[in-house]
Amino acid sequence: MDSHLIKLNDGQFIPAVGLGTWQSKPNEVARAVETALRAGYRHLDCAWAYGNEKEVSQGLKASGVPREEVYITSKLWCTYHTRVEECLDQTLANLGTDYLDLYLIHWPVALNPNGNHPVFPTRPNGNRDVDESRDLRETWKDMEALVKKGKVRSIGASNFSQMMLEKILPIAEIIPAVDQLELHLYNPQLKLLDYLKSKAIVPQAYSPLGSTNSPLFTDEVATEIAHKYGLQTADVLLGYLLVKDVVVLPKSVTPARIEANLTGALTAYNKLTASDVAMLDGVAASGKQKRLIMPLWGVDLGFDNWPVSTNK
DSSP states (O other), rough: OOOOOETTSOOOOOOOOBBTTTOOOTHHHHHHHHHHHHOOOOOOEEEGGGGOOHHHHHHHHHHHHGGGSSSSEEEEEEEGTTTOOOEEEHHHHHOOOOOOEEESSSSOOOTTTTTSSSSOOBTTSSSSSTTTTTTHHHHHHHHHHHHEEEEEEEEESOOOOHHHHHHHHOSSSSSSSSSEEEOOOTTTOHHHHHHHHHOOOOOEETTOOOOTTTTGGGGGHHHHHHHHOOOOOOHHHHHHHHHTTTEEEOOOOOOOHHHHHHHHHHHHHHHHHHHHHHHHHHHIIIIIISOOOOOOSSSSOOTTTOOOOOOO
């Protein structure tokens, strides 16, 4: 089954449904990737920080699907903001490929590359060891250099608010192709989506179904709409975002669920009406607004209701 495609501002096309690989346990990722690609997925969302890109490579090889038919995304980790190409080279080696379709800045926060931990360095008081000397604009320039070298086809942002995007847009030779965010029924970020549209930046949704035992699966509005069309609630949660031209990245390691997420999302995309979407848009504002992912970086990311302090 072919995923539907969304055109990026650089002329590339991205499959609108991808397999998320975050928090997949060891020895589960390879099988999930193989299952997804055999089921028709053509988009894998990875990251250096997930620590499982070698397994993703194993799953890709086992699937029999040629590399050039698969859209692969990865992300620059926070301790590598001053070593952008080095982080990419590790990812390319782990994935067994010589290029990425999309490379993202994972978070707009640089961490001390020489700190007490390679992933999450901390200061003596327990706070994140933020590298305050690193200018985000320099990191973006280094990302642009990767496109010019042919190592990545598109570049973008992840967890960037409007405030963070406006730090890099004035100097950008290459406008971010996407911004990957926590987007779902209870955190729709409607204002930010409007801003991204005005800049021709495609939004991507991680955790589009929430998390394990997510309250989204029992939401009355989404469930009522699902019943109307003979769908599962998960189908509506994904289709709701697809209708908005948001790329969805549901994560699962269960074969039946992996396949159902793809077919259900595309089915819901073709069934949901403007009235359905309007009802779903109102759910968070009715008192259910909720973020699920809020690392305490200790810096202002520019998002509403995001705690900044990491003092213990």
